[in-house]
Structures are given as structure tokens and as C-alpha cells.
Amino acid sequence: MSNAPVDNSRRRFLTVATSVVGGVGVAGAAVPFIASWNPSAKAKAAGAPVEVNISKIEPGQMLRVEWRGKPVWIVSRTPEMITQLEKHEGQLRDAGSEVEQQPSYAQNRHRSIKPEILVAVGICTHLGCSPQYIQDGFDAQVEGVPSGFFCPCHGSKFDMSGRVFQSVPAPTNLVIPPHYYIDDNTILIGEEQGAA
Numbered sequence: 001m002s003n004a005p006v007d008n009s010r011r012r013f014l015t016v017a018t019s020v021v022g023g024v025g026v027a028g029a030a031v032p033f034i035a036s037w038n039p040s041a042k043a044k045a046a047g048a049p050v051e052v053n054i055s056k057i058e059p060g061q062m063l064r065v066e067w068r069g070k071p072v073w074i075v076s077r078t079p080e081m082i083t084q085l086e087k088h089e090g091q092l093r094d095a096g097s098e099v100e101q102q103p104s105y106a107q108n109r110h111r112s113i114k115p116e117i118l119v120a121v122g123i124c125t126h127l128g129c130s131p132q133y134i135q136d137g138f139d140a141q142v143e144g145v146p147s148g149f150f151c152p153c154h155g156s157k158f159d160m161s162g163r164v165f166q167s168v169p170a171p172t173n174l175v176i177p178p179h180y181y182i183d184d185n186t187i188l189i190g191e192e193q194g195a196a
Helices: 008-035 041-047 079-084
Strands: 050-053 062-067 070-076 117-121 132-134 148-151 156-158 179-183 186-189
Touching (some): 050 062, 117 186
Antiparallel strands (some): 062 070, 132 148, 179 186
């Protein structure tokens, strides 16, 4: 047994150094672990709002964009399309948009913020097919209605506000996503104005 004097300062140094190295190791292991809890860039992008420039869209034209992996239609309705909306309301399943499938600011005949622009998720509410936009000739599907959306998979029909006609498989109107106008030519889809 050695009778050498104990060097307490060296012992304290080794204890502190070991504790520091251990703490750094724990922090080094914890940072990637905690970071793995955050959503991936792909997941963030999938739910991110989409900014769309509508300055070049002509009356009667439809623009398609993707938001959250779903097609979103932006249709510039003609004055005739807007006038037609009230003429066939007796043929619709939910003319007043009572089922909550749109933000409160789109719970009107046009189902939109501006009557001339429709923003709707382009997925049939029956089985998830994507209906076709028929600008002229929709009256072959619904007599007296010149324009609308027709789902060829099972025959569901929607008017130019995305409201579903009676006696078709689709149970509800097309979904209207949250959106707002940044300016006259730009729509932000996926977020409501003032939401943070």
C-alpha cells in the first residue's frame, strides 16, 4: 500500500472533466434524437400553403395546382356561369352549402370569396375520383345547365360552384379549401387570412 499523499485537486479535475465529457456526449446524442421528432421537409411541404398567380387566367378557363397532394381547381367563371348558378338550385342536394365543406366566407351561392373565381378541391366526394370540367356541353349531363363538373367513374355531377346535383352517387358538395387573396392577382391556398 502506498502512503503517497492524495492529490485532491487532480481528483476534482478528473471528476469535472469526466462529467463535462459525459454531458457533451449526452447532448450530442439527444440533439439528433429530439430533431427526429420534427416533421420532415417533405411532410412540411405537403401541408404548406400554395401561392398561385391568377393574372393570366381567362374567363371560362381552369387552372390546376396541387395542395397537400390533392388537385385544386381555380376556375375563372364567366358572367353567364355566375348568372346560371341560381337557376338550377332546386336540382341540387345541398344548394345552401349546409354541410360544412367550406370556410364560412365561402358559404354562399358562389362558394367563393369573389363570385368570378372558384377555388375547389378537384376530388369527387363519392370515391375520390377527379371529375372533368365541362365548360360547354354540360347540358348533356344536366338539362339546361351549360357548364359544370362530371365524374365519369360513377356519374356524379356538380355545378360551377361545386354543388352536387340530386340523384348521383356523390353525397356532398366539392370541398372548398381555406384560401385568401394576397392581392388581386394572387391567391394563397391552404391558409385563412389572419391565421398564423
